[in-house]
Amino acid sequence: MDIALPEEGGRSTRYRLVGQPVQPVIGARFSRIAYAAAHVVADPLDMTDPWSHPAVDWERTMAFRHHLWRLGFRVAEAMDTAQRGMGFDWANARELIRRSIAEARTVEGADLASGAGTDHLAPDAANGLDDVIAAYEEQFGFIEGLGGKAIMMASRALATVAKGPDDYISVYDRILRQASGKVILHWLGDMFDPALKNYWGRSDFETALDTVVAIIERHAGKVEGIKISLLDAGKEVALRNRLPDGVVMFTGDDVNYPELIAGDGERHSHALLGIFDAIAPVANAALAKLADGDRAGYDALMAPTVPLSRKIFEAPTEYYKAGIVFMAWLNGHQDHFSMVGGMQSARGIRHYADVFRLADQAGLLADPELAVARMKSLCAVAGV
Numbered sequence: 001m002d003i004a005l006p007e008e009g010g011r012s013t014r015y016r017l018v019g020q021p022v023q024p025v026i027g028a029r030f031s032r033i034a035y036a037a038a039h040v041v042a043d044p045l046d047m048t049d050p051w052s053h054p055a056v057d058w059e060r061t062m063a064f065r066h067h068l069w070r071l072g073f074r075v076a077e078a079m080d081t082a083q084r085g086m087g088f089d090w091a092n093a094r095e096l097i098r099r100s101i102a103e104a105r106t107v108e109g110a111d112l113a114s115g116a117g118t119d120h121l122a123p124d125a126a127n128g129l130d131d132v133i134a135a136y137e138e139q140f141g142f143i144e145g146l147g148g149k150a151i152m153m154a155s156r157a158l159a160t161v162a163k164g165p166d167d168y169i170s171v172y173d174r175i176l177r178q179a180s181g182k183v184i185l186h187w188l189g190d191m192f193d194p195a196l197k198n199y200w201g202r203s204d205f206e207t208a209l210d211t212v213v214a215i216i217e218r219h220a221g222k223v224e225g226i227k228i229s230l231l232d233a234g235k236e237v238a239l240r241n242r243l244p245d246g247v248v249m250f251t252g253d254d255v256n257y258p259e260l261i262a263g264d265g266e267r268h269s270h271a272l273l274g275i276f277d278a279i280a281p282v283a284n285a286a287l288a289k290l291a292d293g294d295r296a297g298y299d300a301l302m303a304p305t306v307p308l309s310r311k312i313f314e315a316p317t318e319y320y321k322a323g324i325v326f327m328a329w330l331n332g333h334q335d336h337f338s339m340v341g342g343m344q345s346a347r348g349i350r351h352y353a354d355v356f357r358l359a360d361q362a363g364l365l366a367d368p369e370l371a372v373a374r375m376k377s378l379c380a381v382a383g384v
Contacts, residue, residue: 003372005353006384015357017372022301022363024071024281028288032261032268033225035113035250036073036276036283037081038065039324040088040096044338054087054340061096062103064333071284073276074111075100076151080192081274082115083321085156087341090120094142101148113184116140117153123160123195129171132158136175144180151184151227151272152176156195165201165211172215182224184250184272187212187239189230191317205235213242220244227252227272231313233260240267254313254320258286258302262295274320275309278327282364301363308358311351319346323355330359330371337378349382 002016041064046055065075077100078084078093088096097114104110118126118135126132132155143150152175162168176183190197200208216223226243228236229252236256240249251260251269260269276283282301289297312323322344329337337344356365356375365371 001368001372003356003375004379004384005356005375006350006379006382007353008350012379012384017360017365017368019360019363019365019368021366021368022282022285024284025288026070028072028284029291030072030287031291032287033248033250033270034073034276034283034287035076035270035272036068036280037076037079037272037274038068038277039321039328040082040092040340041325041328041334042336042338042340044336047338050338050340050342051087054092056092056096056340057334058095058099060334062099064328065100065103066107067333068277068280069104069107069110071280072287073280073284074113075104076272077112077114079115079151079153079186079274080188080318081277081321081324083340083343084115084117084153085119085193086318086321087339087343090139092340093119097143097148098146101146113149113151114143115153115186116143116150118155118157121157123156126157126161128161129158129167132161132171133174136171137178140175140179149181149184149224150179151186153186154188154193154196154199156193159196159199162201165207168200168211169215173218176215176219176222179222183222184224185212185216185226186252187226187228187230188252191231191315192229193318205238209235209239209242212239216247217244220247223247225250225270229253231255231317236260236269237264237267240269254309255306257309258299258306261287262290262298274324275305275312277324278312278359279305279308279362279364281366282362304358304362305364308355308362308364311354311358314351316346319343322347323351326352326355327359327364330356330374331364331366332370337374349379349384352378
């Protein structure tokens with residue numbers, strides 16, 4: 001089976017599919033905690049103003065969460081993969097969280113954690129730390145009021161008003177003291193969100209690291225773990241090595257995740273990854289191998305997913321969501337390639353062609369005939 005795909009310079013060449021779809025292991029037990037940050041499915045037929053008033057296909061959105069639970073993943077809900085702060089506002093996030101918590105209760109063993117941030121507070125509308133605290137309190141209150149677990153997302157408003165590390169400590173102290181359950185923290189790098197530059201109050205990593213560790217040590221009983229998304233394995237390991245007993249590291253490194261999850265023999269990272277949305281069947285099979293002590297089998301499955309992830313998360317990294325939804329469309333989880341905010345336009349046709357090739361090579365086209373037909377339709381729209 002082959003397909004004409006565009007290349008640089010306006011040419012197109014024939015690409016012959018080579019991959020064999022990897023079959024997941026249903027009912028597999030993992031030796032790592034594995035959260036998949038899940039995307040939302042837009043409803044293009046109900047959207048008249050996609051940039052300002054997105055519409056969500058709730059049935060397909062919930063169906064995708066069932067897909068992830070069936071493969072043994074926990075779901076990280078309403079995170080940046082769901083376009084929080086990039087087309088998906090707090091009003092929609094509230095409904096997503098409400099529906100997802102209710103849906104999780106219908107599935108034996110399903111686990112869910114939801115993003116609590118300050119995105120309903122415009123950064124330029126925050127007059128000080130009290131406004132940021134109040135915004136966090138509102139979202140924490142909503143999630144915990146439904147019996148959910150909160151992931152404390154990084155705050156653009158806090159990055160705007162904070163004058164240094166002490167301001168971050170003050171806000172995190174206040175929220176963690178009040179939290180009713182254990183919380184997952186999230187350190188999101190500015191490659192994912194430029195508005196978070198110098199988060200934790202300083203530009204150098206060492207000072208930021210000291211600030212984060214100080215917060216965690218003060219609230220070790222309230223912090224389940226921390227997800228770090230800096231795309232730098234060395235920085236993740238530096239934080240991992242300083243975490244108190246009982247606090248776990250969740251890798252958010254969508255480039256170096258295989259080695260970080262496998263670990264160095266003494267320590268390893270658990271996972272809270274956007275790329276798991278796209279590579280769930282292979283990640284499932286690989287994690288099953290790792291749980292069985294088969295490191296070679298784990299590496300063999302995971303290694304081909306890394307070039308795919310690097311392509312999906314290439315700069316500008318914040319647009320990675322387009323590649324995630326593209327993969328869901330290719331694999332039949334939704335009937336269209338439309339996104340909240342029209343974000344499918346954030347990447348070009350050559351990018352999608354590269355993602356298609358790499359997905360095939362990683363065994364991630366579940367139904368190659370369907371994927372080829374859909375890729376041909378996208379190429380036709382682009383004039384290929």
